Amino acid sequence: MIKLAAFLGNPGRDYALNRHNAGRMIAEALPFFSSLSWQKKFKGLYSSRDNIHFLMPETYMNLSGESVFSAASFYKIKLEEIIIVHDELELPLGTLSLKFSGGLGGHNGLRSMKNVFGNADFWRLRVGIGRPDARLPGEGGPAGSGEGIHDWVLTDFTAEEKETLVPVLGAGANLLTQTFTCDPEALLKEWKKKKISPEESRQKSEVSAVEAI
Numbered sequence: 001m002i003k004l005a006a007f008l009g010n011p012g013r014d015y016a017l018n019r020h021n022a023g024r025m026i027a028e029a030l031p032f033f034s035s036l037s038w039q040k041k042f043k044g045l046y047s048s049r050d051n052i053h054f055l056m057p058e059t060y061m062n063l064s065g066e067s068v069f070s071a072a073s074f075y076k077i078k079l080e081e082i083i084i085v086h087d088e089l090e091l092p093l094g095t096l097s098l099k100f101s102g103g104l105g106g107h108n109g110l111r112s113m114k115n116v117f118g119n120a121d122f123w124r125l126r127v128g129i130g131r132p133d134a135r136l137p138g139e140g141g142p143a144g145s146g147e148g149i150h151d152w153v154l155t156d157f158t159a160e161e162k163e164t165l166v167p168v169l170g171a172g173a174n175l176l177t178q179t180f181t182c183d184p185e186a187l188l189k190e191w192k193k194k195k196i197s198p199e200e201s202r203q204k205s206e207v208s209a210v211e212a213i
Helices: 019-028 061-074 108-117 148-153 159-178 185-192 208-213
Strands: 004-007 040-041 046-048 052-057 082-086 095-100 123-126
Touching: 004 019, 004 061, 019 052, 019 082, 019 148, 019 159, 046 061, 046 108, 052 061, 061 082, 061 108, 082 108, 082 159, 095 159, 095 185, 123 159, 159 185
Parallel strands: 004 052, 004 082, 082 123
Antiparallel strands: 040 046, 046 052, 095 123
């Protein structure tokens, strides 16, 4: 079972609704988010509930691992008991994926985790944001070039994208809470890569993160 959930993103109002902050948006979609008491600790914002630890690093994305390592060390939490909630370029918008270990996909937050812990054997809840469209001038550059990625992740979701994101946040929050009470391995088959329909999590559409959008 998961004992520590870390929601990656960048702190501050300017970044709050960026694609790169999709992981943090999952935190705000938790049904009990408003009841959590957050405090500045472990180089981030920290809270806990029913022996589950929650962390939003405030080191900026590239140094996220330092914050997670600080909290995990203090509470003696094993790496395999940690789940990192983050945005994922390699998944289309509207998709959620639960994964254990594996590659980093060029994600600087995950790279920081591996750097400080020594390996990447932690759980990930990946929120698809898609890639910039390489076919549009100035958007993504030549296919496979990686151009446009920085601007893409550090800009807000469009109005159309927000409509797709609404049920994803609710479904992601629900999936995350399941990892606190059962072995995440049991959830892998269903959530390896799942497209979320608007109906699938409509009951979650009134959570605070969605209202903020």
